[in-house]
Amino acid sequence: MESDNKQALITAASRGIGYHIARAFAGKGYHTIIASRDKLRGKAVADKFRILYDTNVEWRRLDFRDKESISRLAQELHPPPAAVVINTGNPLCEPCDPLDSGYDDWLDAARIYLAGPLYLASQLVKGALQTQHEISVTFISSISVVEPMRYLGVADTVRAGITRWAKLISRLHAEKGVRANVILLGSYDTPGARTLVKKIAELTSSQPKDIWEKEVLGKIPCKATGNPDELGNLVFSITTEYKYISGAVIPVDCSMSRSVLI
Ligand SMILES: NC(=O)c1ccc[n+]([C@@H]2O[C@H](COP(=O)([O-])OP(=O)(O)OC[C@H]3O[C@@H](n4cnc5c(N)ncnc54)[C@H](OP(=O)(O)O)[C@@H]3O)[C@@H](O)[C@H]2O)c1
Numbered sequence: 001m002e003s004d005n006k007q008a009l010i011t012a013a014s015r016g017i018g019y020h021i022a023r024a025f026a027g028k029g030y031h032t033i034i035a036s037r038d039k040l041r042g043k044a045v046a047d048k049f050r051i052l053y054d055t056n057v058e059w060r061r062l063d064f065r066d067k068e069s070i071s072r073l074a075q076e077l078h079p080p081p082a083a084v085v086i087n088t089g090n091p092l093c094e095p096c097d098p099l100d101s102g103y104d105d106w107l108d109a110a111r112i113y114l115a116g117p118l119y120l121a122s123q124l125v126k127g128a129l130q131t132q133h134e135i136s137v138t139f140i141s142s143i144s145v146v147e148p149m150r151y152l153g154v155a156d157t158v159r160a161g162i163t164r165w166a167k168l169i170s171r172l173h174a175e176k177g178v179r180a181n182v183i184l185l186g187s188y189d190t191p192g193a194r195t196l197v198k199k200i201a202e203l204t205s206s207q208p209k210d211i212w213e214k215e216v217l218g219k220i221p222c223k224a225t226g227n228p229d230e231l232g233n234l235v236f237s238i239t240t241e242y243k244y245i246s247g248a249v250i251p252v253d254c255s256m257s258r259s260v261l262i
Helices: 016-027 039-053 067-076 103-131 150-159 162-172 191-203 208-219 228-240
Strands: 007-011 031-036 057-061 083-086 135-142 178-185 249-252
Touching: 007 016, 007 103, 016 031, 016 039, 016 083, 016 135, 016 191, 016 228, 031 039, 039 057, 057 067, 067 103, 083 103, 083 228, 103 135, 103 150, 103 162, 103 178, 135 150, 135 162, 135 228, 162 178, 178 228, 191 208, 228 249
Parallel strands: 007 031, 007 083, 031 057, 083 135, 135 178, 178 249
Antiparallel strands: none
C-alpha cells in the first residue's frame, strides 16, 4: 500500500474556506491542487501559494454542476492524491425558504452539494483502490445540517447525505487505507458569507451589518467567527495525520449547535 504521497486536492479553493485550507496544505510543503471554475482567480491563487511557500501548487478546472469536468479531473488524478478535501460553492437558491423553492432549485442544490462531490469522491476512492494507494477524504459541510436555518434549508437537507457516504465508504474500505470524515462548520468571514448576508438583508429590508450582528455573530455562543488559519491546520491534521479519525462527523462551531451528535 503506497502511503507517502504528499499530494493534496482541495476543491472550491480559489477563495473563502477552501482557500484557507489550500494555504495550510501548501504551507506544509504539499503538492497542492486547487480546483474551481474561474481560471484567472484559480491560477492567481496557485501562483501566489507557489511563490509564497516554494512548493508545487497548480490549478485545475472543476465545476460541480458539470459531470464532464468532474470525470476529467478524476481521470487526470490517477493515482489520486492521498489527501482530498471536498469543499464546494453555494446553490442558486440561497437564501431560500424550502417552501418557496422550485423543483429546479432542489436539483441545483443536489448537483452542487451531493451528486458532484460524491461522484468526484467515489471516482477518486476507486482510483486509489485500483492503484493500491491510501486516500483520506474530508468533506466541508455546515453545522446548519444539524442546527437548521431557514434560509439554508434546501442546501442543508441535500448535503446531509454526505455523512452517509463517508460512513459507508470508510467502513467498507478501511483495511485498504481509505478514510473519510465530514466537518460541520460554524461561521467564517468569507466572501460567500458576506454575499449571503447582503442577500438576506435585501430580502428582509434590513442593513447587512444588522444581519451580521444578529444572524451570524448573535447565533454563536463565543460571538466570533472562526479563525481561518486554525481551520486550515485542523483540516490538514484530520486529513493527513490522525489516522484513527475516520467515519467521523466533526463540528467546528464554537458550540453553535445546541444538539450533541451522539
Ligand atoms: N463561510 C461560512 O461561514 C460557511 C459556514 C458553513 C459552511 N460553509 C460552506 O463552505 C463552502 C464555501 O463557502 P465560502 O463561504 O468559502 O464561499 P465563497 O467565499 O463564495 O467561495 C466559494 C469557492 O467555491 C468555488 N465554487 C463555486 N461554485 C463552484 C462549483 N460549482 N464548482 C466548483 N467550485 C465552485 C469558488 O470559485 P469559482 O467561483 O471560481 O468556482 C470559490 O473558490 C460552501 O459550501 C458553504 O456552504 C461556509
